[in-house]
Amino acid sequence: MPKISFSREKKVIECEMGANLRQVAMKNGIQLYPGMKKYFNCHGLGQCGECRVHVLKGMDGLSPRGIKEKFRIAVSWFKFGHEQEVRLACQTLVNGDVEVLTQPEFNWFGERVAAKKAAE
Numbered sequence: 001m002p003k004i005s006f007s008r009e010k011k012v013i014e015c016e017m018g019a020n021l022r023q024v025a026m027k028n029g030i031q032l033y034p035g036m037k038k039y040f041n042c043h044g045l046g047q048c049g050e051c052r053v054h055v056l057k058g059m060d061g062l063s064p065r066g067i068k069e070k071f072r073i074a075v076s077w078f079k080f081g082h083e084q085e086v087r088l089a090c091q092t093l094v095n096g097d098v099e100v101l102t103q104p105e106f107n108w109f110g111e112r113v114a115a116k117k118a119a120e
Ligand code: FES
Pocket: 041, 042, 043, 044, 045, 046, 047, 048, 049, 050, 051, 052, 088, 089, 090, 091
């Protein structure tokens, strides 16, 4: 059974192969949503982007990004930062051990802009 390590909460939770990351987190009292977003979110439809987690280890143990998730991240008016390591928990299935950071810090410009500025 895969293990999910929630680094902010310092909790390790075992789950079924192919379990939905958001559902596992919620079942175990892990708060994915910051502040009032715990009430105002899309409830797992992949629309709001508020369930994002930063995958620190084990990206290979997660299901590939689907079209809905790719689209949601691509069209965001804001950028998450660490775009390559960010997943939407509601759209992610766990197939192997993974370590995630819930509620990653907000990054208005994302890494692409930061990388451009660094290159200048
Ligand atoms: S709960 Fe809204 S995108 Fe995951």
